[in-house]
Amino acid sequence: MSAPRRNGQLSSCEPCRKSKLRCDHSTPTCKRCERRGKSDLCVYHPAPLTKPRQSGQILKATQKTTNLQPLLCAKTISVTSLGSSASVSLLGAAQFPNISKRHLSGSGFLGPTSYSGSVFSNEVELDLGVRASLSQTDTPLDPQRVNQGAQVLSLLEHLDLYEKLIENRNKIIPGWVFGPPLTGALIVQLRASYRNATAGSENEYARLLDLSRVLFKNSAIPIQTRSSMSLNDYLSQYALRWDMIGLVFAVAGSTTFQVLQQELDELFKGSPGTTKEGLRQVTFQATEACLQFCNYLGIISDPLSWMMVQHTIFLSSLHGACDHRTWQMLGDLTTTVFALGLHQPAAANDVPFFLEEIRKRAMVAAYALDKDIATCLGRPPRICWRYCNIQFPLDISYDEVVAEPVVREAALQRLDAAGWNIDGRIDKGVRGRGALIVSLFRESVLEVSLSHELGGLEERVLEVCRRLDEYYSALPEHLQWTDDKEDPTLASLHLEFLYQRFLLCQTLFKRIGKGLDLLIRTSSEIITLLLKVISIQSRLGLVPAHVKWDLCYIGLPAAAVLSIELLRRSQTDSLTSLTTPSTHFPRSEIIQKLSVFIAQFNTFVPQNEGDYEISNRGQKVISQALDRVLSGVPSSISPSEAVVSDGATIGDDMEFMAFLENFDWEQEVRLAFG
Structure with missing residues (x-):
């Protein structure tokens, strides 16, 4: 029930009060608003007739009583350029309030000493975790987060620019964790979804709000895979998630440090007003917003670890490896890979081959980042090999990783007993395997040096x-x-x-x-x-x-x-x-x-x-x-x-x-x- 007013009468929700309809005072959402499809607008204002104390502050009906921060106006999402000041007006108010209701995530990986692991079997624990997450999908979404999500999605207007940046980076040095087949297919999926949501609409903002709600609901549902899944199958089901969106922004921002300046200038000709610094700030803030959305939902997923790996690299380039923000992000990444169990991979019949290989590479990337940054700061590493079972990535190309089983098996037959390809190729999996070898020795070096x-x-x-x-x-x-x-x-x-x-x-x-x-x-x-x-x-x-x-x-x-x-x-x-x-x-x-x-x-x-x-x-x-x-x-x-x-x-x-x-x-x- 809603809280009584000073006259003893129960408060009406804002939609019912403004429409002068009888409210049944149910919480968190009244039944009338549910029937009218206005659940996201149904809030109980503690003093609906009072004016805000700060001049110029606009209080909307979608604002929760615990949040006194104004929402960004819809007009701020129209971004025609990515200049150095674009990010200030775009996401400057994306500070999330503390709320009493939060989505609950499972505990993630449980080792042999965990009290839960000793009481429940892995199957029971996993089932409980999945059901708990699924039960949260019907929870009403925070309207402010939906609004902020729409603003982040408006940046997909520049998806063609991000794609060209990533393609140029791949010509110089292709990604070995998130290779061209993954980033290319993900951008194709996101472009189609963005165009379907906004094409032919007179109110683009309303359509982006709807798409934002879809992403919040999709992100709250655990990813379920099967061994026969292809990369396109995986992305067609799970591209519309905040962790996937954040990955694209993090990769795009990082490329500005890897693509030559003359190539950047050529790409920016088609986007008047766009600058390297402005693009970095916008993609950085967009990635940060996606991370906060995932934290709000309490999700643990493979794409979340991918986004965090890339964002740590982005931060290292943007602020420096010695900056505290980079070190802090590395701590969050370490927590996530441990929660996912990437440090102790177990055989699973329902995991497709490409996902198993990307997990290896993501773990190696996190381990290598940990050693590099620990060396820079002269601090103990967070990920220690003696507690991990870090596996070498396969010495096959990214195209072979995501290829059909026949092509993949042919590539696997070309590996020797140590896992290296017998063709003498150094353009396949050498960079990932080399990163693990170097990092393993770096840990020994740090053990002696520190x-x-x-x-x-x-x-x-x-x-x-x-x-x-x-x-x-x-x-x-x-x-x-x-x-x-x-x-x-x-x-x-x-x-x-x-x-x-x-x-x-x-x-x-x-x-x-x-x-x-x-x-x-x-x-x-x-x-x-x-x-x-x-x-x-x-x-x-x-x-x-x-x-x-x-x-x-x-x-x-x-x-x-x-x-x-x-x-x-x-x-x-x-x-x-x-x-x-x-x-x-x-x-x-x-x-x-x-x-x-x-x-x-x-x-x-x-x-x-x-x-x-x-x-x-x-x-x-x-x-x-x-x-x-x-x-x-x-x-x-x-x-x-x-x-x-x-x-x-x-x-x-x-x-x-x-x-x-x-x-x-x-x-x-x-x-x-x-």
Whole structure:
């Protein structure tokens, strides 16, 4: 029953009060509104005749009594451009109120120590979870969320632009988690649904409201699969969900960091007023809104984990890998993959092949992101292999993953006992499998580097290095880098192996002062390989974003080690070197490499993105060190530009070298743009 007014009479709902009809005062929705199809408008205003206290504030009948925030007007959904200020008016009021009624989700994955898992069988628990979710589909939707959903859906007007952006990205480096067959088919489904909803309608906003309600109801229903499902079958049933919508926005936003600027300019010609910054902000806020919709519904789904993986990558590019928002999103992603049980996959007869493979890739992506960001921040990783059963993705192409069974089986027959394809192809599943291999070793590196134990440190470092070299040597021959090869994917894999050794040697030298020779040799190999990769890519006509980021998060720390040693060796004879005189140190060669490296850094590293400012600060420090070595006099770069934050003045070479040694490369530079 509704609450009584001060005169003792029961309150009428807003539709009945305004229409001067008798209300039966039922809650949460009166029967008359249900019969008239106005359940979404049926609310009980505590003081219907009072005016809002704030001038200019519009209180609508759809507003709940616990929410005093005005709804966005319908006219704000008409977006003709994606300029830098578009997102401010579009989703600026998309802050969701706390409500008393929430949809309930199941508990998700339950391990062997769970009290529920020990009482109920998996079948009973799963059945209870599904029924609980299905029972929520008839719950009245929050009108404000429906309204905000319509505003998000209005951004699908630019779906053709998103599609072109993703296609251009795939020409440079196709996605291995969400490959072209998945993103392409999903966009086709969404385009058809959007056009069906808005075509021929004089009130587009009303049609988008209806579509928003459909998405909320669809998203609340658990996804059920069968082994015979194809990718198109899956998407035709489940494309209209908020997690799927959010995935498209997250992928589209991320592509703006991966597509070349000249290509972006060409694409934006067909969308007057669109800017790279505006598109990023709009897609970012749209993805955030979709995440909040899913949180409101309490859903746990595969597409939700996909959206969160891509949004973590988006945040890392937008704000930087060291930004707290990226770390926070990584925590949410970790929670979701554990709740889905992606870390402990179980055999299931009702899961189609393509979905099983995408789950592997999504888990590998989450695991790799965890290791990269943990390395950047110097924090313990959240996902530990000893508690997981992370499986290698198959070394087959994405087209083969989603192909008919006959084609798929033929591809599986071309794999060796270790899971690599026997055709020597590196354009199939190498990137996903390589990411898992590198991340597994990165966890061992972090275990050594972040440990406070100094006893036996040298033995532990050497042991990890030995296992790293043995594993690399055991890889198929077509995956091992040699100087006569020029494949960028192969070079990137080799660079990651070098980086593991660099981190270990850096830890050993910083902690106990040993391993400098190996650290210098590894640093020189990293700079040499990076310069060769840039040369290869330049001949191909482009330098992809991941190569530019390698310059920052791998190249700068390696260049710093070489710069410090150069500065040491350039001192007077009275300065004691930390290395033995017999140690081979090709001074001229290293100076040439560092000079070219700094030039490439200034040319290719994108400005004002991610952790650019931190990386640029490190680059200036190395430039000044190089200038001092070459000229013997203070460089043209002012000391204030090189100093981190304390404003100290760098004087002679010995003082500057001390500054270089104390510059925190691990926290300041490593994994910038990760």
